[in-house]
Amino acid sequence: MGRRVLDESDVRSRPSRRGTRPRTKQRPAHEDALDGMVTAVDRGRYTLLLDEDGPDERTVVAMKARELNRDRVVCGDRVDVVGDTSGDEGTLARIVRIGERRTVLRRTADDTDPYERIVVANADQLVIVTALAQPEPRTGFIDRSVVAAYVAGMGVLLCLTKADLASPDELRDLYEPLGVRVVVTQRQPDGSGVAGVDVLREAVAGRVSVLLGHSGVGKSTLVNALVPGTGRATGHVNDVTGRGRHTSTSAVALRLPVPDGGLAPGAHRGWVIDTPGIRSFGLAHVEVEDVLHAFEDLDAVAVERCPRGCTHLADAPDCALDAWVDEAPDDVTREARAARLASFRRLVEARASGERD
Numbered sequence: 001m002g003r004r005v006l007d008e009s010d011v012r013s014r015p016s017r018r019g020t021r022p023r024t025k026q027r028p029a030h031e032d033a034l035d036g037m038v039t040a041v042d043r044g045r046y047t048l049l050l051d052e053d054g055p056d057e058r059t060v061v062a063m064k065a066r067e068l069n070r071d072r073v074v075c076g077d078r079v080d081v082v083g084d085t086s087g088d089e090g091t092l093a094r095i096v097r098i099g100e101r102r103t104v105l106r107r108t109a110d111d112t113d114p115y116e117r118i119v120v121a122n123a124d125q126l127v128i129v130t131a132l133a134q135p136e137p138r139t140g141f142i143d144r145s146v147v148a149a150y151v152a153g154m155g156v157l158l159c160l161t162k163a164d165l166a167s168p169d170e171l172r173d174l175y176e177p178l179g180v181r182v183v184v185t186q187r188q189p190d191g192s193g194v195a196g197v198d199v200l201r202e203a204v205a206g207r208v209s210v211l212l213g214h215s216g217v218g219k220s221t222l223v224n225a226l227v228p229g230t231g232r233a234t235g236h237v238n239d240v241t242g243r244g245r246h247t248s249t250s251a252v253a254l255r256l257p258v259p260d261g262g263l264a265p266g267a268h269r270g271w272v273i274d275t276p277g278i279r280s281f282g283l284a285h286v287e288v289e290d291v292l293h294a295f296e297d298l299d300a301v302a303v304e305r306c307p308r309g310c311t312h313l314a315d316a317p318d319c320a321l322d323a324w325v326d327e328a329p330d331d332v333t334r335e336a337r338a339a340r341l342a343s344f345r346r347l348v349e350a351r352a353s354g355e356r357d
């Protein structure tokens, strides 16, 4: 979906004045390369999983081959790797190619910074984890995350935690009109687990999901429930600020366990990518049209009927989206369309507001 947006890996060095040699001569073919998935990145060292769920499954540590230059390798990337791919202690393989990315989650450092960074590749959905209280939910953060996911070509799931402390109804009403699936969880009072996590488990099974949330919302509690044994540190919410300590530090892809009853042939367990490093999205690279493309129904109306240069905002003269609401065949449809349009406009404004999360 969406247009392809250029990023830092599209930058090509200028050909030398002595002319260019055919690429094939510059680059070895690496016919013996193996395919792996990047599960963690740490200061120039990449952790890869090879032969996932196959007989030779192994974890390999690799570095980037010089020929990749400034191309960034990120969590979730599929890469070709050569050299010592045994995975034995102390060995170091070489990443020689980055596979084409199905989706690319990006962010800028802030709205005034045009430099984009790819955060995670090939994820299917963004799971926005928001506490219903302690800390209070921030819709600006959710809106911006929804925009970032849609622009990335990813689906969105909103996971509302701590339902024992406050009702999820208001947030549900805000986000369901956008087509965002809402899952509600709460810790069992006796500490025996998290209610609602089964629904979340079903929603992440077989997919690659990025978990995003501010410190203290209960993200590590969820990750530990989904992927037992990973030992993601859980922190404590500060009684004064209502915010948590930043107890987790580096982004990592965690594989879901094999479900009870085993995997169907050809099925994947799925991954959750925990991203403690991302607390906000700058959206400087996002155009209104990028947001619109995520709403097929609105996009069709806008493309056909909006005046040239229409901002699609509430104060836009003759925006056809208002007419589309008015033309609804009945009250229920009108209400649904109005809610969807209002949500869309909120996202467009969240993009433009420059609000820091």
Ligand SMILES: Nc1nc2c(ncn2[C@@H]2O[C@H](COP(=O)(O)OP(=O)(O)OP(=O)(O)O)[C@@H](O)[C@H]2O)c(=O)[nH]1
Residues within 6 Å of the ligand: 161, 162, 163, 164, 165, 185, 186, 187, 213, 214, 215, 216, 217, 218, 219, 220, 221, 222, 233, 234, 235, 236, 237, 244, 245, 246, 247, 248, 276
């Ligand atoms: N009341 C209530 N508290 C919860 C719930 N889930 C988690 N908590 C508590 O909230 C605090 C923060 O939970 P974490 O799982 O560490 O939160 P986190 O989002 O991973 O935060 P960082 O580790 O700081 O990134 C802990 O004290 C948890 O015990 C819940 O459903 N209800």
